[in-house]
Amino acid sequence: MSWADLSNISLRFRHVWFRNLITYRRIWKVNFMVPLLEPGFYILAFGLGFSGLIGRVSYAGMQLEYTAFMAPALVATACMWNSFFETTYASFVRMYYQKTFDGILGTPVSVEEIIVAEIVWAASKAAAAVTVMLAVLIPIGYANFPGALLCIPLAFLGGLAFGSIGMFFTGMIPSIDMFNLPIFLFITPMFLFSGTFFPVSGIPDWAGIFSLVFPLYHLVELTRFLCIGAMESNPVSNLIYLLLFIMVFGYLALGAMKRRLIK
Amino acid sequence: MSTIDAQQVVKNFGQLTAVNNVSFTVEPGEFFALLGPNGAGKTSIIRMIYGFSPLSGGRLEIFGQDIRDDWRKIRLRLGVCQQENTLDPDLTVVQNLQLYSRYFEMDKATAGKRAEELLDFFALTGKREAKVGELSGGLARRLQIARALMAEPELLILDEPTAGLDPQSRHQVWDRLRALKKRGLTMVLTTHYMDEAENLCDRLVILDRGRIVTEGQPRDLIKKYAGESVIEIEGPSEELRKYVRENGVESDDLGERLIIYAEPRGELESRIREDFCMESCRYRAGNLEDVFLRLTGRELRE
Numbered sequence: 199m200s201w202a203d204l205s206n207i208s209l210r211f212r213h214v215w216f217r218n219l220i221t222y223r224r225i226w227k228v229n230f231m232v233p234l235l236e237p238g239f240y241i242l243a244f245g246l247g248f249s250g251l252i253g254r255v256s257y258a259g260m261q262l263e264y265t266a267f268m269a270p271a272l273v274a275t276a277c278m279w280n281s282f283f284e285t286t287y288a289s290f291v292r293m294y295y296q297k298t299f300d301g302i303l304g305t306p307v308s309v310e311e312i313i314v315a316e317i318v319w320a321a322s323k324a325a326a327a328v329t330v331m332l333a334v335l336i337p338i339g340y341a342n343f344p345g346a347l348l349c350i351p352l353a354f355l356g357g358l359a360f361g362s363i364g365m366f367f368t369g370m371i372p373s374i375d376m377f378n379l380p381i382f383l384f385i386t387p388m389f390l391f392s393g394t395f396f397p398v399s400g401i402p403d404w405a406g407i408f409s410l411v412f413p414l415y416h417l418v419e420l421t422r423f424l425c426i427g428a429m430e431s432n433p434v435s436n437l438i439y440l441l442l443f444i445m446v447f448g449y450l451a452l453g454a455m456k457r458r459l460i461k
Numbered sequence: 462m463s464t465i466d467a468q469q470v471v472k473n474f475g476q477l478t479a480v481n482n483v484s485f486t487v488e489p490g491e492f493f494a495l496l497g498p499n500g501a502g503k504t505s506i507i508r509m510i511y512g513f514s515p516l517s518g519g520r521l522e523i524f525g526q527d528i529r530d531d532w533r534k535i536r537l538r539l540g541v542c543q544q545e546n547t548l549d550p551d552l553t554v555v556q557n558l559q560l561y562s563r564y565f566e567m568d569k570a571t572a573g574k575r576a577e578e579l580l581d582f583f584a585l586t587g588k589r590e591a592k593v594g595e596l597s598g599g600l601a602r603r604l605q606i607a608r609a610l611m612a613e614p615e616l617l618i619l620d621e622p623t624a625g626l627d628p629q630s631r632h633q634v635w636d637r638l639r640a641l642k643k644r645g646l647t648m649v650l651t652t653h654y655m656d657e658a659e660n661l662c663d664r665l666v667i668l669d670r671g672r673i674v675t676e677g678q679p680r681d682l683i684k685k686y687a688g689e690s691v692i693e694i695e696g697p698s699e700e701l702r703k704y705v706r707e708n709g710v711e712s713d714d715l716g717e718r719l720i721i722y723a724e725p726r727g728e729l730e731s732r733i734r735e736d737f738c739m740e741s742c743r744y745r746a747g748n749l750e751d752v753f754l755r756l757t758g759r760e761l762r763e
Binding site: 210213214216217220221224296297298300301302303304305306307308460461 | 540548552
């Protein structure tokens, strides 16, 4: 059983981060279309199709338009998808099919540094996607200016959380098809039940407790607070939860990946 | 001080002992080879040398430093060309080299100059801007060796550098390795190709089932285990078999084929030529493949 050796982590990880950046630069134009257009699609769909059925949502003592309630959650879920996909599918391809990590392990970079770089890269991608989304949401009035800009560092933090747990799954699963499992059992329910499409305060307490376990709930709450100035939980405990989540799953991810890579 | 000093190195994978008490040294400027059938432990040893795999036992010093403690310092001074293609397929040839120099924290100007030198040396300048995913096997392999040389290593590790290459590409690689040797670079090579080891290496060890079976210079090993002259006889007669048995001739009987290890132009050779070889005899010089097969056996592995 090998555990991560934290003393092997230095700033050298930034070179691996940079490797991902220059590889990504080739395809960024296509990739930036997604965060640019996605919020538009959702807001159109829910605004035109849904809000007629629902009317207003009561949240944190306010009566909100349904789209106004939902738009900040889109920012948080984009953060989740971007970082989780990066350290699962994309990292798995680099690790298993391209042997990128094996190549780097012939240089003065440690396995721990590679994993840290992957997670930080995932968080950077999440922050970049959120930046693009805000460029759409702020002008059309779904996010306050300049307060909502704090969503960018927040997305980085959220990206570390989802990137860490994604990396942990990458260290554990036997083959790339098996990512269906954590996505179906963890990501999809989290996507639906984290105060994204309806307020958690509106559902029975026993169901609400599940939501509190999901990191996305805490990220959605913080994002909503920064975008529209309303939330139904305590921002300090949300932040503490996310930080603890990053520490626990970051450490587990380092160990799982080390066991997987080092023979 | 030896460049590599391995003492009683052990590597276990669960119940399996892949490397079992292996000791050897590699001296500065030497071209050293690890030979062995599949599963002999070559790659496991290579991976321990560059600090990828932790040792299960023994001691391994590179440049006089212990690989367990000083892996980062050691890796700064060595170049690794792995068996698999570990190049970045989405990047260009020159980007692959530049990126690699970052892991060693080389300064940009030096790295740029070094990249151009290596492109030139490996005849890759024309492919400078080509995507690596589009390169042929031979070109990719040359690029991977070039990449391993980016940080001007004192020790180059080559794990089956010519596996799967066509003869032209293989000779291209050999020429480059010979030139590097002339410049005094220390190299460690693993290979399945006996002619490769015979052509390039100063000294080698033959491994089998995780242990060193023999060690020495290719020519000495051939002399010792194969003899300088080899006679292969198709469908040997009973008389010949009897002669070989009675006179204690060094030979391997493979059923359909008898291999006799002899002295060049010696008495034994002329006796066999005159008395037993009507048609189906082949005379050739002994080679490393004879040594290898005699020491590691002829049965299939894995």
